[in-house]
Amino acid sequence: MKPPSPQPSRQQARPADIRRWRQYLADERAEAAVYRDLAGRRTGEERNILLALAEAEGRHEAHWRELLGDQIGKPRKGDIRTRLLGFLARRFGSVFVLALAQRAEARSPYDHDADATEAMAADERIHEEVVRALATRGRNRLSGTFRAAVFGANDGLVSNLALVLGISASGVSNQTVLITGLAGLLAGALSMGAGEFVSVRSQRELLEASTPNPETRTALPHLDVDANELTLIYRARGMSEQDAAVHAAEVLRDNSLAGTRPDTRQGISADDHEAIGTGMKAAVSSFCFFASGAVIPVLPYLFGAQGFTAVIIAAALVGIALLVTGAVVGLLSGAAPLKRALRQLAIGYGAAAATYLLGLAFGTGSI
Structure with a gap:
């Protein structure tokens, strides 16, 4: 618990205190606006919850206004993260914004600021859980599609980059690398589609056997x-x-x-068949997502790039795509997007580097 501390009067406040209060005031205004913008894109209970969060941020705003008094100064902008959140909320209002808002609430400085009340610090901790629950609803709604998209695209990126770089390092012609890359794309996409079809059909059959x-x-x-x-x-x-x-x-x-x-204790409900989806739909989705990732390392060879230049371009393109998919996973899971992006990049580049070294070791130059 934050140790109690006497609130400084406006006369006792140092310039640093005034600046900090003004920033808090700006941040509270910006956060309240984010929740109102999100509420404008929701209906029913979710809308009411978001408006209640905006009202709570308004109470915090009133606290800093009271402390500042006539020293409130010109309106300031919220910090860059809150402004970005507001921009996204006005244009998208999606689960990504709620995931970002969850992280923003988790970074509240009020626990360690003597000028904030204990009630304000408690509010921010509760807000984090409220936003987490709202974000979880969205995550659950897109979990199946999201899983297929991320895993399919990531598998295509990593496996085909590793294949293309390994073959390229062996010293074969550009045409051979291109044909190998396209064959890897098709084989991998078909394998993913078939695997997903069998997996979903098996799940549905298990459910039917339990109904x-x-x-x-x-x-x-x-x-x-x-x-x-x-x-x-x-x-x-x-x-x-x-x-x-x-x-x-x-x-x-x-x-x-x-x-x-079946009752809920068995983990089976009437909606389970719907949540799993159909085998054909899952197969087509997995095929497309894998192919969309696997085509990226082949692009330099399709456009005529040669040798080591093609390798560098392919690695760079795949690296950007891995950073994006890693950041998206981080955002949706409420984790640090940069950390997840770098982890995804390291895994992908690690696999590609291993096959590239094998290609060098067993290439035409060593025969």
């Missing part, structure tokens, strides 16, 4: 009430013997087997 047979309800009128075999269904699903007996009695009384649907 109760709707025809079972026709047996209800003929069950022996004294033996009540229906209790075994609910006991198999994890209910205690007593709870299963009570629930089975209710079902028999209502002559309905609605309770035979």
Whole structure:
């Protein structure tokens, strides 16, 4: 907990205090505007939550206005990160903005600033969790597509860059490198598509095997009430013997087997089939995402670049793409985008460097 400290009066405030308060005031105004802009793109409960966050930032703004009094000065701009957040909120209002807002709330300086109240510091910690929850809704909505896009494109980038650089280092002709790169693109994309198709179909088949047979309800009128075999269904699903007996009695009384649907404790719901999607859609998406990444290292050879120049251009293009995909993963996961981008770059370049060295070692010059 932040140690209590007497609030400085305006007469006692140093110029550094005045500057800091003015910046806090500007930041609070900017953050409130971000939440209002986001609320303008939402409806229902999400809109109300975002407006409540804007109202809370307004209370913090009032605190700094009161401390500054007649020394409030000219309106200042918020810090660069808050202004960027506002720009994105006005134009996109997406889960990316909420992920950035989550990080912004986590960086609040109020915990260690004696001029901020404990309530303000507590507000900022709560705001982080509120924005995290809102961002999680968006992450869940796009998780399947996002997973296919990022993993597919990243696999295409890394695997085909490694293939192209390894073959290029072996000393073969440019035409051979180009044909190899295009073959790697097609083979990898087909493999990804087929793998995703099998994976999704298998998941759907597992779900279907775990879904109760709707025809079972026709047996209800003929069950022996004294033996009540229906209790075994609910006991198999994890209910205690007593709870299963009570629930089975209710079902028999209502002559309905609605309770035979899987419950949430099994992790299966009626929407699970929809969330997984169709095998063909997943296969086509994976094929396209992989191909979109795998084509990048081939581009220099397609446009006639030669030798080491083509290698450098291919590596540079893929490096930029890896930084972008890594940053996007970082933003959506609420982590530092730069750290994730550099990690993605290091992994990709590490794989490419290994195959390039192997190409040099076993190339035509060594035979």
